Amino acid sequence: MDHTDLYINGAWHKGASGERFDVLNPATEEVIASVASAEIADADAALDAAEAAMKQWAAQTPRHRSEVLRRAWELMTSRLDHFAHLITLENGKARADAMGEATYAAEFFRWFAEEAVRADGMMTRAPASGARILVQHKPAGLAVLVTPWNYPAAMGTRKIAPALAAGCAVIIKPASETPLTMLALMPLLEEAGVPKGLVNVLPSKRTGALVDHMLHDPRVRVVSFTGSTGVGRKLLRSAADQVLKPAMELGGNAPLIVFEDADIDVAVEGAMLAKMRNLGEACTAANRIYVHADVAEVFTAKLTAAMSALKVGDGTDPTVDVGPLVNAETRDKVAAFVADAVAKGARIECGGATPDGTGFFYPPTVMSNVAENSDCVHDEIFGPVAAIQTFTDQQDVIRRANDTEYGLVAYVFSENMKRALQVCERLEYGMVGLNRGLVSDPAAPFGGVKQSGLGREGGHEGMLEFMETQYISASW
Secondary structure, three states: OOOOOEEEOOEEEOOOOOOEEEEEOOOOOOEEEEEEOOOHHHHHHHHHHHHHHHHHHHHOOHHHHHHHHHHHHHHHHOOHHHHHHHHHHHHOOOHHHHHHHHHHHHHHHHHHHHHOOOOOOEEEEOOOOOOEEEEEEEEOOEEEEEOOOOOOOHHHHHHHHHHHHHOOOEEEEOOOOOOHHHHHHHHHHHHHOOOOOOEEEOOOOOHHHHHHHHHOOOOEEEEEEEOOHHHHHHHHHHHHHHOOEEEEEOOOOEEEEEOOOOOHHHHHHHHHHHHHHHHHOOOOOEEEEEEEOOOHHHHHHHHHHHHHOOOEOOOOOOOOOEOOOOOHHHHHHHHHHHHHHHHOOOEEEEOOOOOOOOOOOOOOEEEEOOOOOOHHHHOOOOOOEEEEEEEOOHHHHHHHHHOOOEEOEEEEEOOOHHHHHHHHHHOOOOEEEEOOOOOOOOOOOEOOEEOOEEOOEOOOHHHHOOEEEEEEEEOO
């Protein structure tokens, strides 16, 4: 691997302790790199570098920041193969999925290149006093970004791009399972014109202590995290001490509802995308599939055929559809969900057994007749398992869909648009896919309600997460 050290102030560093940790290929369980592990002293160096770099970057014109981000998009787009290969090596996802992520990741640079020049303010006149009201958006300050292993490129660019567009400097803590993709992005950003110190990357096995230290530094004003709700709660507690601006994209438990009037082929295609994109290792993955009893048999048969047709193997093989899960813990958790559901009456339609041999593989699995008290109904499966339940009453399925602490995304399939939109409005979710199995888009505000997070990423809102609103009252 080209880059396995810390990236601080535009240079590569071994780290204060000199300690390193291994990164595994999930398909072979072989070590593919030894990466430097950041300590508190490294975090302080990164904060110093970011503070110095932000002073100049925030003073740049929006057009200058826009052009740097545009160049980053151009460069990343020209190197998608390289990034897709790295994603597959450290994350395990199949080649097609990895290429999809690399393309999606690059698009955040283009989108926020366009948004960088649109931090529009406002001038109006107070009705009572007659004073002028001037409103503008200013860079919030240094941002700490904590990213997960399931999207090694996209979850980084989805935070870096809006922060830079807003005029902020960042320190990134990538997941220790998948730090290589983010490290590989740094030379590209240098080439695009990002000043040294503006973006710093700190892989570490001491994530909790390292991030907590940075969140208590008074120079840090924003924390952006993608990951589990449990970890998000801990970060929010730390952020409260400095009253930081939080952007939290947390867990999900997405329902996918198929009504009796749905186009079944469209619903199956959408379910495959919502369930199997990224091997189900996504907070947006369809976790609970509710199918009207009148169409359950045909839907289950078609979904089972589609899942059974997927080829499992090492993601570096371009003919493979489904790679390994990221680690043994994730695979074993998925297997436990299936075993629990079967013990409570579920039927295995396909898959359902951990294969022998090397690698953290689990086959695409369809379960029908899943009981409401199954563990997989109440927790994220985070794997290639479709758990099907049936319903007959619209009000009942809405109640069941909303019966969770999470509220990230839901999916609805129906050809009756009046009914479908009524259902969408009653679902307690930040996003809804209507006759679509994919909602993620750099141009749209991504985020959830309830325990699924705070704030939005993407869209115009994504840049505002890294800005503060200032109001000036003036008379002339």
